[in-house]
Amino acid sequence: MATATEDAGGPRRSAKAWSGRLAADTNPTLERYTSSLEWDRQLAAQDIQGSLAHSVALHRSGLIDAATKESILSGLTQVAVELRDDSFEFLPSDEDIHMAVERRLTELAGEPGARLHTGRSRNDQVAVDLRLWARSECLRLAGAAIDLQEVLLRRAREERRTLLPGYTHMQRAQPVTLGHHLLAYVEMLNRDVDRIKDCHRRADSSPLGAGALAGTTLPIDRRATAAALGFSAVTSNSLDAVSDRDFVAELTFCCALLAVHLSRLAEDLIIWNTREFSFVTLPDSWATGSSLMPQKKNPDVLELVRGRSSVPLASLVGLLAMLKGLPLSYNRDLQEDKRHLFAATEVTETSLSALSGLLNEIRFARRRMASAAADPELLATDLAEQLVAAGMPFRTAHERVGAAVRSAGELNLRLDRLVAQRWREIGLPADPGQCGLFDPRRSLARREQPGAPGPRAVAAAIRRAATLIRRSRGWIAAESQRQPPPPASSGSA
Amino acid sequence: MATATEDAGGPRRSAKAWSGRLAADTNPTLERYTSSLEWDRQLAAQDIQGSLAHSVALHRSGLIDAATKESILSGLTQVAVELRDDSFEFLPSDEDIHMAVERRLTELAGEPGARLHTGRSRNDQVAVDLRLWARSECLRLAGAAIDLQEVLLRRAREERRTLLPGYTHMQRAQPVTLGHHLLAYVEMLNRDVDRIKDCHRRADSSPLGAGALAGTTLPIDRRATAAALGFSAVTSNSLDAVSDRDFVAELTFCCALLAVHLSRLAEDLIIWNTREFSFVTLPDSWATGSSLMPQKKNPDVLELVRGRSSVPLASLVGLLAMLKGLPLSYNRDLQEDKRHLFAATEVTETSLSALSGLLNEIRFARRRMASAAADPELLATDLAEQLVAAGMPFRTAHERVGAAVRSAGELNLRLDRLVAQRWREIGLPADPGQCGLFDPRRSLARREQPGAPGPRAVAAAIRRAATLIRRSRGWIAAESQRQPPPPASSGSA
Amino acid sequence: MATATEDAGGPRRSAKAWSGRLAADTNPTLERYTSSLEWDRQLAAQDIQGSLAHSVALHRSGLIDAATKESILSGLTQVAVELRDDSFEFLPSDEDIHMAVERRLTELAGEPGARLHTGRSRNDQVAVDLRLWARSECLRLAGAAIDLQEVLLRRAREERRTLLPGYTHMQRAQPVTLGHHLLAYVEMLNRDVDRIKDCHRRADSSPLGAGALAGTTLPIDRRATAAALGFSAVTSNSLDAVSDRDFVAELTFCCALLAVHLSRLAEDLIIWNTREFSFVTLPDSWATGSSLMPQKKNPDVLELVRGRSSVPLASLVGLLAMLKGLPLSYNRDLQEDKRHLFAATEVTETSLSALSGLLNEIRFARRRMASAAADPELLATDLAEQLVAAGMPFRTAHERVGAAVRSAGELNLRLDRLVAQRWREIGLPADPGQCGLFDPRRSLARREQPGAPGPRAVAAAIRRAATLIRRSRGWIAAESQRQPPPPASSGSA
Amino acid sequence: MATATEDAGGPRRSAKAWSGRLAADTNPTLERYTSSLEWDRQLAAQDIQGSLAHSVALHRSGLIDAATKESILSGLTQVAVELRDDSFEFLPSDEDIHMAVERRLTELAGEPGARLHTGRSRNDQVAVDLRLWARSECLRLAGAAIDLQEVLLRRAREERRTLLPGYTHMQRAQPVTLGHHLLAYVEMLNRDVDRIKDCHRRADSSPLGAGALAGTTLPIDRRATAAALGFSAVTSNSLDAVSDRDFVAELTFCCALLAVHLSRLAEDLIIWNTREFSFVTLPDSWATGSSLMPQKKNPDVLELVRGRSSVPLASLVGLLAMLKGLPLSYNRDLQEDKRHLFAATEVTETSLSALSGLLNEIRFARRRMASAAADPELLATDLAEQLVAAGMPFRTAHERVGAAVRSAGELNLRLDRLVAQRWREIGLPADPGQCGLFDPRRSLARREQPGAPGPRAVAAAIRRAATLIRRSRGWIAAESQRQPPPPASSGSA
Secondary structure, X not given: OEEOOHHHOOOHHHHOOOOOOOOOOXXXXXHHHHOOHHHHHHHHHHXXXXXXXXHHHHHHOOOOOHHHHHHHHHHHHHHHHHHHXXXXXXXXXXXXXXXXXXXXXXXXXXXXXXXXXXXXXXXXXXXXXXXXXXXXXXXXXXXXXXXXXXXXXXXXXXXXXXXXXXEEOOEEEEEEEHHHHHHHHXXXXXXXXXXXXXXXXXXXXXXXXXOOOOOOOOOOOHHXXXXXXXXXXXXXXXXXXXXXXXXXXXXXXXXXXXXXXXXXXXXXXXXXXXOOOOOEEOXXXXXXXXXXXXXXOEOHHHHHHHHXXXXXHHHHXXXXXXXXXXXXXXXXXXXXHHHHHHHHHHHHHHHHHHHHHHHHHOEEOHHHHHXXXXXXXXXXXXXXXXXXXXXXXXXXXHHHHHHHHHHHHHOOOOHHXXXXXXXXXXXXXXXXXXXXXXXXXXXXXXXXXXXXXXXXXXXXXXXXXXXXXXXXXXXXXXXXXXXXXXXXXXXXX | OEEOOHHHOOOHHHHOOOOOOOOOOOOHHHHHHHOOHHHHHHHHHHHHHHHHHHHHHHHHOOOOOHHHHXXXXXXXXXXXXXXHOOOOEEOOOOOOHHHHHHHHHHHHHOHHHHHOOOOOOHHHHHHHHHHHHHHHHHXXXXXXXXXXXXXXXXXXXXXXXXXXXXXXXXXXXXXXXXXXXXXXXXXHHHHHHHHHHHHHXXXXXXXXXXXXXXXXOOOOOHHHHHHHOOOOEEOOOHHHHHHOOHHHHHHHHHHHHHHHHHHHHHHHHHHHOOOOOOOEEOOHHHOXXXXXXXXXXXXXXXXXXXXXXXXXXXXXXXHHHHHOOOOOOOOHHHHHHHHHHXXXXXXXXXXXXXXXXXXXXXXXXXXXXXXXXXXXXXXXXXXXXXXXXXOOOHHHHHHHHHHHHHHHHHOOOOHHHOOHHHHHHHOOOOOOOHHHOOOHHHHHHOOOOOOOOOHHHHHHHHHHHHHHHHHHHHHHHHHHHHOOOOOOOOOOO | OEEOOHHHOOOHHHXXXXXXXXXXXXXXXXXXXXXXXXXXXXXXXXXXXXXXXXXXXXXXXXXXXXXXXXXXXXXXXXXXXXXXXXXXXXXXXXXXXXXXXXXXXXXXXXXXXHHOOOOOOHHHHHHHHHHHHHHHHHHHHHHHHHHHHHHHHHHHHHOOOOEEXXXXXXXXXXXXXXXXXXXXXXXXXXXXXXXXXXXXXXXXXXXXXXXXXXXXXXXXXXXXXXXXXXXXXXXXXXXXXXXXXXXXXXXXXHHHHHHHHHHHHHHHHHHHOOOOOOOEEOOHHHOEOOOOOOOOOEOHHHHHHHHHOHHHHHHHHHHHHHHOOOOOOOOHHHHHHHHHHHHHHXXXXXXXXXXXXXXXXXXXXXXXXXXXXXXXXXXXXXXXXXXXXXXXXXXXXXXXXXXXHHHHHHOOOOHXXXXXXXXXXXXXXXXXXXXXXXXXXXXXXXXXXXXXXXXXXXXXXXXXXXXXHHHHHHHHHHHHHHOOOOOXXXXXX | OEEOOHHHOOOHHHHOOOOOOOOOOOOHHHHHHHOOHHHHHHHHHHHHHHHHHHHHHHHHOOOOOHHHHHHHHHHHHHHHHHHHOOOOEEOOOOOOHHHHHHXXXXXXXXXXXXXXXXXXXXXXXXXXXXXXXXHHHHHHHHHHHHHHHHHHHHHHHHOOOOEEEEEEOXXXXXXXXXHHHHHHHHHHHHHHHHHHHHHHHHHOEEOOOOOOOOOOOOOOOHHHHHHHOOOOEEOOOHHHHHHOOHHHHHHHHHHHHHHHHHHHHHXXXXXXXXXOOOOEEOOHHHOEOOOOOOOOOEOHHHHHHHHHOHHHHHXXXXXXXXXXXXXXXXXHHHHHHHHHHHHHHHHHHHHHHHHHHHHHHOEEOHHHHHHHHOOHHHHHXXXXXXXXXXXXXXXXXXXXXXXHHHHHHHOOOOHXXXXXXXXXXXXXXXXXXXXXXXXXXXXXXXXXXXXXXXHHHHHHHHHHHHHXXXXXXXXXXXXXXXXXXXXXXXXXX
């Protein structure tokens, strides 16, 4: 979109909504400093949707006649077309997207344009725009999260038998499968989608009609406008309606926590992609090189997912610090909500897509993983638990097995190579490895409780994940129906 | 609680759970630096609840016999009593509350104590403790929020007819009532309670049985233990279960946003309490003085509510920054969750109580508020809307009324004192104030849409708030039933 | 600047620096996701300055001949011109500003362009670019802070005798002057400028020559290049040099604290601008109106200064959370530094300018301030101190004067109207107001210690401030000399 | 320290400093909520130091006689003794450490105690206490940082010839030495110490005498008191002096960035400590085990250093969000500064000590590191640079060497095993490895520019680090001289 500077001369004063009240031209520094167009032009579609619904309501209340309504509708459709195809010209005197649209509408439609702002204020207008935007962003974000869940689920299914050492403290701990590991992220994303749904529900009330802070004396049907815009309810207090940005903070928090989940997955993969681990290989199309070192093949996408996860956190701090201590009701500080919300959602969405793309093609080094998982120390706990099953107190079993591990280390032996005599000296059975105790596949087969990495438990988890994903898709489909149509769809430009 | 230092000598090495594996004594700096007792002793009750349920499960699975179970149960009850009456002695070698309880249990019960840690790890143990704590904290926090809602609702009912200038940009905007203003905060707290409920639902799954990261090979019934602890479900992935702190971050976010709401209310009251506004008077029992200036009477409680609202925000940053980039599964970094969660919830709960107490007794200066609300400029919008109702385009009406305001200002007149000729010159009716246009009560009576400040609308809002509060109380009552009993309740110390 | 999409076809693979190593084309999602052009094109001038100095160094070391150097220099100058006049065409395959400039240089200059990247990496290149940018941003930021100091100082000089109630806890406390109040902000800005200087000093080392992480085997004179770019020193460790973003975090912190200071000044003025205080009047050119309410005149600039002060704080969190836990040396996460730094500095600079503009023209309502400062309660402390000077213990004096204030309040009298008998009953002199005790001007005259609001002390503070400002200007002038010239200044486009 | 609750009865009202002014007893909720003793009792020593200096000043000004001064001095010394040996009894009515000390002093010394608060307010009192605390904390913090530098320097000296692969993007990049790697952290800590010095300088002004906000009418010599407390200057504006917390924010920022540095070092070591890297071994005394898995040996200290690095960041956010938008001058919100400052400094100091201890004893696996560094791909850049030195444009060299790496990879060969024909086909010399090109030690020997990892450069860096450390120690020694003596040192308890 272009910002015209040359034509800014002329009768600038009349361009401002408040030119009756204030005697002097606006200072140009003020004009630049207070303009919100850099951010709120992203709300153009929602602003026009809101105005379309509002003008229908004005007509139904008898505040404008049919011809005026038609002029406004066709004018707004034209504005929407200009915005969509980037032919809309912003003027320096356009303080924000709301005034820009109204100004252009009035140029196109004449006097009817001057009737549009009846019974509303920019305070409830921007609130409704932002709630429309947040509602549809919830759907986009959840959709991108589900896309990633599907990739994870597909890879988990393929790798449900791939042995992998599970780590705690970044130390090898017990054997799991790669499928089980990937499903942990499906779980995290389930919670993310759940939180987004809750946020959507709380954003789903129309503030239109709250006016500047105290409603309006004109007979406008708030519920009808809300329904036309697909809202489930109207807000319950006009002072709160214009100053509430909870849904912005909550959506940004959803992004921040989701992004933290992505950063953890990225970290796993970055570590697995080191030469030392070599658990994964990036396809060349998902790697980057170095400008200096000819041999390099770097996981930049993963590093950026990790690095950018701090963006929604930063946005959340910006929002909450901005809101803190604001008296009621609307204060201009609230304008700063968009900068933070848009950054948080944009980063989270693109990181989700990038990770989905990369995970779709990453290659898992099954042999390296299996070899690492074959370390018999990973089964020290199984040994202790076998002793417990035979009656030994756990703390005794733990101590003796620990001593065996230490002893093997001092002798520079693998645990399963310790001789019978040494086992006996420690107070343990002479050949604990019989019956396949040190076989990681058998260990997994012993772990079949809900949520455990055993093959049947993982198969059940895969089925459960598929069901949850299907339900989430269903929710998106149902909510999408309630979205108002894009403003220029009926346009015959 | 006392931390014994003198008796720390003796066979310290055997005190550690891992003394079999590691050959050397723990470095004392490490011991101090890694100890989490400063924070996790707050989880003592939950730790014992979890262990009680776990020992019942061990018995049911045949892993311990009845006598062992009974020894453990009565030993744990004794530990709970000691903790409750502050006679429990912590040792420097007690790394955390879990090891302290197990150590003391073993002192009291002998070998049975060494069997308690069968089939579990501190990783799932701390997760279950923290979820138990978070669940009950959700109820406490929601309870304190509802207490404040009730005070607000009572005062709103009393002040539903008290005129107050509504402000935007801290400038007088349109008349509202004090009742309407107070109800805005009831709305905010409704959302807070709603978010806490969602958080509670997501915290309400038992991780017990996830073990260190990969479940256990022993036959323990996860669902039975979960039910015994009042959980609705078991977690679905063992790797996720031990490394998930979403519920901690989410509860902290609930606190952060709630605290922001409190800070806004505090700011309103601090401003109203200035000599210049004089809209409220603090009772002497809710004010403080100055150590130097004899005349001072300060609203310290309100300032601290505002100042402390940054604590949950800080905690939230601490948590998310801690979680960012952690690889799966458990890492010791997670220990730092408690410091942040406890600070956030403690501040939010005490701020809620302090505000409830103060609001219960604060005096509203109705006459000052009414006098401020009588400013006829507050009805400039009513005038513009009256012109619109008579057919004038809103932008024209806005500009002309703005010019009238400017003109009155230049003449140093109240708007309703402008002479007929001046009104006409501007293009407006000669006596707009007739029919009570400049009477704020009449203005309110014209504002009866849902959520608006009109008397009937406010009466409806009061009824709605009462209903919502009742429902929230019902939820707390129902959930409280599911809490496990306090561990020492059956104690006969 | 335009981003060409249509011409992106052709032999795209060869456009990447690493096309030898990686066999496949880069995935387009990766290309979009990893591109840093949105942010780092702001470093174009610095990138070319760095390359100009580097090519001179390459020639001096014999790594390129004179003709190659000349080709590079004139090519780079041409690139600078294209960037300056917005005719530079970015390609989708331009990962960042560095590759965009090198790509265009090679188009213009041919093979010499392929020699420019000798002995350096993008890792040290972006570090030098960012340090050059930070150095000059320090000067711009300090300059804008000093501009505000000068406005504050001018207004303070004018208002050095204007009585104002000083406030603590937003309650009237003791009389000060408006000049003294404004000088408090001059002090804060002094510390800000001081911190910026320290930050500049730490940013003032050249990382060029650190290569990717381990320097270079080629004979390049780091100190000469550093000197050519106006750096005082070279960095001391190559691993640190490419991964150090301390100067970014520190500059962002300087912005965050500076912005907090601005937010406090904005808050003072917003409160003073309420109808209830009426201590200031905004000129119409520095106020904005309402789209709905015709009478409104709002202090939006001040609210935005306050609201935007959370942006540098958010940036700081983003930066530190990004840096936390990064292993050595360069990781791609570091790319996210620019987004945060640029947002923080841009907001801080424009807020400084906006406040300077507004403060230049704001009108102070001297009479209102003086009337508020005439409240005799503000002199209760003077009375207590007079009693102390006469030998009474302070705590006794404080208690008795407090009782007098309470008594006056109960009788609904001004403190100086309390009758002699009442004073005596409380144990105080019968007519404490004689000798002008309740005259705020005399109170000020008793407060002449360093930093106090007495007239001579304020006059001294004004002189001191003028000196500090002059010194700060001198520092900027001296440092500006060391800046490398703008890259296209010698261009003959 | 004990908090007595039982004796809190009696004439509670008289305990408050403001009991003259306010007619009612303080509400107990208010008392608990506003008490700052939990945090500010850490300022007890500073509070007494400040009061000692103040009472000397009162005497010198003639405001108290010699006997009164002596009573106060000996009373304060007694209070200091009680506080030091934990026999001081806090009462619930003690709002803060200042009132607690004054209350106890008055119990001990009688009427002289009631004269101590002459000419000062808690506003300047807490400011001076906190600045005294911050000054000495700067010295402690810098000392702990230098301790770590010394350990790093010692280990760097020992390991200056230990080959290590340098990493970028966590991919092996070029050979460095372990000594060079450790010195990178010495550099970071140098900047940290430098920042702490700057912060100390800005904290080093005495606010005493600023009173509540407007100085005092009594003749107190601010400069003498400042000198007695070891301050270099007095603050310049009384309003600023009582509301300035810049030094708190700045010290917390120093901690936050320092902690980020520590988190990076911890991350390096955690990764090196994985089985897959095995570059380090923790001594058993610096490792911990698992409660469940007998074989585990975990680097908990390192994980906590990493996890706790988010605490100072959280504190910083808490502080800046608390300060944002506060009007002048003192507001009670400022009380919340201590909670954040104390948490940040405590974590940073203990993390420094823990890392110093661990690094002192950690074992480096030189052979594993050397073997990893022997990978010939790490010398691909050397090869390209050798070609450049022979006249090939760098981009050509980079592309051809990259192709060789790719070719070797496809053939599953080490780069130095590629046959002559393949080298020639790619356009490179037939045997690039001659002259030891693929020998990492020779590569290092080619890297001797300032800051590079060559042996002579590292030796110079070691000398430089030693000098800087010596200078930092000298600064601490000099500043320590200026600290006031501990308050109870002259006590004859």
